[in-house]
Amino acid sequence: MNIGLRDDLVAADGPLVGLKITDVSPVGGGCIHQAWQLRLSDGRQLFAKTGSADAFDLFDVEAEALTALGQYVDSDVLVVPQPLSLVQLPHGAVLLLPWLPLGGGDQQSLGRGLALLHQASREQNPQRFGWHRDGYIGAGPQPGGWRMRWGDAFADLRLRPQLKLCNRLGMSLAEEEAFLEGVADRLNRREVIPTLVHGDLWGGNASSLIDGRGSVYDPASWWADAEVDLAMTHLFGGFREDFYCSYDDILPPIPGAQERLEIYNLYHLLNHANLFGGGYLNQSRACLRRLARQMSS
Structure with a gap:
């Protein structure tokens, strides 16, 4: 994650205003945009998907689909991460989601x-x-x-x-x-x-x-x-x-x-x-x- 985008997230008009990003780690698996694990000063971990400005529309469609699926899910059995923030920032578009602790195991x-x-x-x-x-x-x-x-x-x-x-x-x-x-x-x-x-x-x-x-x-x-x-x-x-x-x-x-x-x-x-x-x-x-x-x- 470039420094400009990282600063945008915690800026006064950013989605993480008042917080500090203590660590950023790249997450593999995607082939279109970049994905990151964010560690925040309040102890939370978030998943961030980032892209250039023209990625905003794609992120918007994804966020809407996640919200739609979330209406019908039994959260005791299945988790569909719900969007925390979707923003167009000076250095790119960002979709923030809860961090999911993946663990393998049975399906x-x-x-x-x-x-x-x-x-x-x-x-x-x-x-x-x-x-x-x-x-x-x-x-x-x-x-x-x-x-x-x-x-x-x-x-x-x-x-x-x-x-x-x-x-x-x-x-x-x-x-x-x-x-x-x-x-x-x-x-x-x-x-x-x-x-x-x-x-x-x-x-x-x-x-x-x-x-x-x-x-x-x-x-x-x-x-x-x-x-x-x-x-x-x-x-x-x-x-x-x-x-x-x-x-x-x-x-x-x-x-x-x-x-x-x-x-x-x-x-x-x-x-x-x-x-x-x-x-x-x-x-x-x-x-x-x-x-x-x-x-x-």
Whole structure:
């Protein structure tokens, strides 16, 4: 953390006015912005995410998603850190969050807590799918908007924008449109209850705490099928059998979930292809070919 930003935090108009930052330690794991552990003169430890001035909008979307998830969480089982401060300072943007003492251990509370969050949000769902503003999936765009049917939401709001960004997949516009119509039709056949999802649930955005509770953070939330969260946990690994068993104890799997997993993870593969290229392009092409064959059969 540069000296200017550190001074901004404790300045008279800063979020930590009246305090002294006694120690700053870098925190690994992020690939977009910098993250820090702050130790304060009052004994508290905070997590700080920092970036240039144009990072403020991304932090604002993240803070809003954390607040939304926090409305439905059972804090005895799962912790969703709630924003303490979001500020635009002279030397950059800062999002301050409580420090989470990560501790590894089993993932039973993580799975149970996620299921309870999904379950609770369904009881107050908006009766439609989407999100009220444009956001981000990692550093990529995640458009806002609403659809009444789940298949239309996933095809129009998630897959279509990613396919438009990626012109290196070897599909014609007609083939893309036929594919999207097939995805929408398949998903529209199901009765799905809108659920507030984390939206970017890979292993780096979830953990167990020292006290045994689970925690999720750095979300890209929207109202969707709960299965999109579970699907992504399989994409990059990091989730153990006790996570899935404890989730399923609350919300048992629905027939066909395994077949839908690849459809849902195509979104993240396309986003990674657009952000990083390389092997993700090949994975996206292969996934599209497999799914296109399924749609036409």
